[in-house]
Amino acid sequence: MGLDTTQRGRYWDNDTAMKTYDAIIIGAGHNGLTNAAYLAKAGLDVLVVEKNDYIGGASVSREMQEGWIYSSCSYVCSMMRQTIHRDLNLTRHGLVLVPYLGTVSYGDRGETLISYTSEEVNYNALRRHSPHDADAMFRLHTDLARYAQLIRKTLLRTPPDPTSFRPRDIKELLWLAKEFWALGEKELYEYIRFFTMSAADFLEDYFETDLIKAAMASAGIIGTALGVQSPGSAYILLHHVMGDVDGNIGAWGLARGGMGAISNSIAGALKELGGEVRTNAGVEQILVKNRKAVGVVLENGDELTAGIVVSNLDAKRTFTQCMDKNDLPEGIYEKAKNFKIRGSSGKVNIALSAMPKFTGVPDNRYVDRGGHNFVGSLETMERAYDCWKHGRWSDDPFIEAVIPSAWDPTVAPPGKHWMSNFVQYCPSKLADGPWTPEKRDQFGQTVIDKIERYSPGFKDLIVHMEIRTPHEIEAEIGLTEGNIFQGELTIDQLLFNRPFPGYAQYRMPIKNMYMCGSSTHPGGGVSSACGANAAREILMDLKRGNTVPEDDCYDE
Amino acid sequence: MSGNTQQRSGQHDFRQVLQPSPFHPRVEEHCRVKNWTSWNGYQTARVYDTLAAEYFAIRSSCSVMDLTPMEKYRIGGPDALKFLNRLVARDISGLKPNRVTYVLWCNDEGKVLDDGTIFHLRQGEYRLCSQHHQLDWLLISALGMDVSVIVETHEIAALAVQGPTAYSVLTAAGFEGLDQLKPFGILYTQVAGFELMVSRTGYTGDLGYELWTDPSNALALWDAVFEVRDRGLYDLRCIGLDALEMVRIEAGFIMPADDFNTAETTVRAGHDRSPFEIGLGWVVNFDKPHFTGKQALLREKSRPIKRRLVKLAIDGNKPPIDSFLYDGKKGRRIGTIKTQIWSPILKANLAMADVEYRKGKLPKEIWAEIYYQKELEWQVSWARCRISETPFWTHPRRSATPPQSF
Incomplete structure (x- = not known):
């Protein structure tokens, strides 16, 4: 079998003698590890504490069935900053990101739309549905590219504080304004419209075929408690197409060995830079003295002291569960409590004894190496959202499936496969009372029933299943409500509003305390950008030289 | 013959x-x-x-x-080993049957004609693989020897x-x-x-x-x-060949005629290259008896090196196609990029580049001037380059025996 990416306790360190670290980072997810690596690179003595007995947070590979390695939570990646990949030598530490090809979208009546990486083939596939839509796809991609180029430039930059008069903020605001202005007046209006529109309305301007609209709209709801008809979902769509793999904007990649390869490689870099990671070390509370963070108390009662404390937990969890309310300045607790972080998705990981066959899909090398999106129609997706609103999981859910073993020989035995199913919607709180193992299994049943409709015989291939509702994701990973982005990506929680207005520069209301997770700019997705941006700010405060590289820019 | x-x-x-x-x-x-x-x-x-x-x-x-399509020659006859060992710069007298080795060969001036591999197929019988047609040179080199040279590319x-x-x-x-x-x-x-x-x-x-x-x-x-x-x-x-080009540069393998001008195709003086100038001094063995180009190479080795083909990693993500190289940003021009790729595994621009030395020393800081196009408009940028003395990318699985099973 392949490389064991799930070695437990590898970063365990028994040395618990009292010492003061320069920095303690809470949570060994990919952003926490990235943050620690850049602090360590500047010569700081850093410790990452992790509540689980494994590292990675939601970017993790786990062997739940012997021979099969699941990317238990996040399963694809397009926003990983390649400049960080290169700078931290992540390849040498075992990271290989492979683009995946083509996706099949399935309609309610069994019709299929296959998207290809080749422009010509893709055009022909679209023409089968509508010659008009095939042409309009070029217009859509140009428009998305125009919107995305601006956001993409901000990923590895700290957002300015629009209320501040510090030269640095004014300079950054002017830069943003200049970039916006460069769009031109018409585009400026379009842009603002775009931020407040629904994905369905946005796509209405381009396409006539429902399946094409549904296929494109699915990116607008992933990880979000919004429907395809909800205002704001257009931006989520953009968030999902602005990434790239090797400069191919909108392409998605899979990590060889599962998403844990990302966290493990960053941890490898961190270790080489002298950093330390301690597992089985959940944080009970962040210690505050004289309005300054001074360390953490672990769940086992150990007190660890540090010059600064960096939380990679989401904003809600950080302030409402890991801090004494009395240590917080007025209003912060309420802001955190009201932080929008609704769980909307579940995950079903399935070990398969063979490659499933799907109805209406030709035996095509592009297809079985790519994704399978069970979208149905805009109507079906909106109805799926209705279920969520009423506290039920969708009875006909949207499923984004990927079969990484089709190209990755390290994640399943020869001839066997594993299928990642991202499922929407699934609420964190059910209307009919708390989640139970029985309800969780019923949710899983709903998912495989739907796949069986498109792939008769699918159920007979199932060797093992791991069903994860928001309840499990919160309990295991610590993401509040199982929200994959550590807070929704709506305009009220983006850029200088993320996580809260006035606190978007990674510094928190307590001195010597910072945040570095996806609750901060630029938000969710396995990008390492939040962790790196936070490190740059911290090093500035500590008057250390910056170790964080500039982003690779594809837009100028 | x-x-x-x-x-x-x-x-x-x-x-x-x-x-x-x-x-x-x-x-x-x-x-x-x-x-x-x-x-x-x-x-x-x-x-x-x-x-x-x-x-x-x-x-x-x-x-x-x-x-x-790779050019292949079957070399046999009583003088096969003698012939090959005089042809190539590396000492292959110790190459056992069922073993392969990497070689290059030069003309009398010590300039590289081609590189390739020698397979010792059976006792005294060899296959020479090369990038380009070499029959003319092989037959010239075989004068006076009891050796057979058979083109077996198509067989x-x-x-x-x-x-x-x-x-x-x-x-x-x-x-x-x-x-x-x-x-x-x-x-x-x-x-x-x-x-x-x-x-x-x-x-x-x-x-x-x-x-x-x-x-x-x-x-x-x-x-x-x-x-x-x-x-x-x-x-x-x-x-196809495009993917091969990417991995061979990652692995640090050179391509004659792309990375350097081969001697038999060189018209202009100074446009051919010696093994030392293409970074392949390690396959030249002076301890063995005479081989073609030995005297010239001995003379060259006694003098400071003038230029070398180097493995260059270039900062950023702009493709340094055919870029000029400079000693310091906007400094003296010292060379050019020969072949280059974006390495998806390393997330970096990698290149083979011809760089001038000064008084036997490499320039301190190499910069590339990169011209690239965005929507039909040309832009220019400067990127710092770093020489890699080892292959850009290696993996232990390449040599693990037995290899890992999947």
Whole structure:
């Protein structure tokens, strides 16, 4: 079998003698590890504490069935900053990101739309549905590219504080304004419209075929408690197409060995830079003295002291569960409590004894190496959202499936496969009372029933299943409500509003305390950008030289 | 001396510009985008369907490439070893049967004609593989020796199977004995009822094998390998020359005529290169008896080096195609990029570059001036470059014996 990416306790360190670290980072997810690596690179003595007995947070590979390695939570990646990949030598530490090809979208009546990486083939596939839509796809991609180029430039930059008069903020605001202005007046209006529109309305301007609209709209709801008809979902769509793999904007990649390869490689870099990671070390509370963070108390009662404390937990969890309310300045607790972080998705990981066959899909090398999106129609997706609103999981859910073993020989035995199913919607709180193992299994049943409709015989291939509702994701990973982005990506929680207005520069209301997770700019997705941006700010405060590289820019 | 220059002569059809390889029926079936080019006169795919997928087949799973067009010579006769050891700069007198070694050869001025590999097939019998036609030079070099030089480019079908699962794929295809085959080793075996030779060699820097057989077995060999994929066991993908170009630069392998001008094609003085100037001093052995170019190379070695082909990693993500190189940003011009790729595995621009030395020393800080286009408008940027004295990318699986099983 392949490389064991799930070695437990590898970063365990028994040395618990009292010492003061320069920095303690809470949570060994990919952003926490990235943050620690850049602090360590500047010569700081850093410790990452992790509540689980494994590292990675939601970017993790786990062997739940012997021979099969699941990317238990996040399963694809397009926003990983390649400049960080290169700078931290992540390849040498075992990271290989492979683009995946083509996706099949399935309609309610069994019709299929296959998207290809080749422009010509893709055009022909679209023409089968509508010659008009095939042409309009070029217009859509140009428009998305125009919107995305601006956001993409901000990923590895700290957002300015629009209320501040510090030269640095004014300079950054002017830069943003200049970039916006460069769009031109018409585009400026379009842009603002775009931020407040629904994905369905946005796509209405381009396409006539429902399946094409549904296929494109699915990116607008992933990880979000919004429907395809909800205002704001257009931006989520953009968030999902602005990434790239090797400069191919909108392409998605899979990590060889599962998403844990990302966290493990960053941890490898961190270790080489002298950093330390301690597992089985959940944080009970962040210690505050004289309005300054001074360390953490672990769940086992150990007190660890540090010059600064960096939380990679989401904003809600950080302030409402890991801090004494009395240590917080007025209003912060309420802001955190009201932080929008609704769980909307579940995950079903399935070990398969063979490659499933799907109805209406030709035996095509592009297809079985790519994704399978069970979208149905805009109507079906909106109805799926209705279920969520009423506290039920969708009875006909949207499923984004990927079969990484089709190209990755390290994640399943020869001839066997594993299928990642991202499922929407699934609420964190059910209307009919708390989640139970029985309800969780019923949710899983709903998912495989739907796949069986498109792939008769699918159920007979199932060797093992791991069903994860928001309840499990919160309990295991610590993401509040199982929200994959550590807070929704709506305009009220983006850029200088993320996580809260006035606190978007990674510094928190307590001195010597910072945040570095996806609750901060630029938000969710396995990008390492939040962790790196936070490190740059911290090093500035500590008057250390910056170790964080500039982003690779594809837009100028 | 006896020279055999028969190359299916008398059968040439002027309407057929590029000849098909014995694998062509399968190659054509797999090549979706019909992106053809000529490699040594053969119709060869640059890309089969998607370059990124082909590249990652080599680095993540398993790739298959038709290697038949590579120039191949059978060297035999009583003086075979004497002939080869005088031809090439490396001492090959210790090359045992069933072993392969990498070599280059020079003209009398010590300028490189080509590079290649020597396979010691059986006691006293060798195969020399080269990038370009070498028969003329080989026959000149064979004057006065009892040696036979036979062009066998077209008589041997060859297939490269490379990538981390190459061992598992071939084992599943029924190849036996690969577990003990070390890098640069040769194994004679049988598969699908015919004889073939397997060498653990390649141009990818990864785990991999090259399979050599009679052209009449070509399709059966192809099918035996691809049957592993059809059984659903492992992913396999054909790769074209474009993907090969990417991995060979990552692995630090040079390409004569692309990275440096070969001596027999050089018209202008000073445009040819010695082994030292292309960073291949390590395959020159002065301790052995006379070889062609030895005196010139000894003289050159006593003087400070003037220039060298270096492996260069270039900052940022702008492609440094044909870029000029400078000693310091906007400093004195000191060289050019010869070949370059974006490395998807390292997330970096990598290049082979010709760089001038000053008083025997490398420039302190090399910068590239990069011209690139955005929506038909040209831009220029400067990027810092760093010399890599080792291959850009290596992996222990390349030499692990037995290789890892999947």
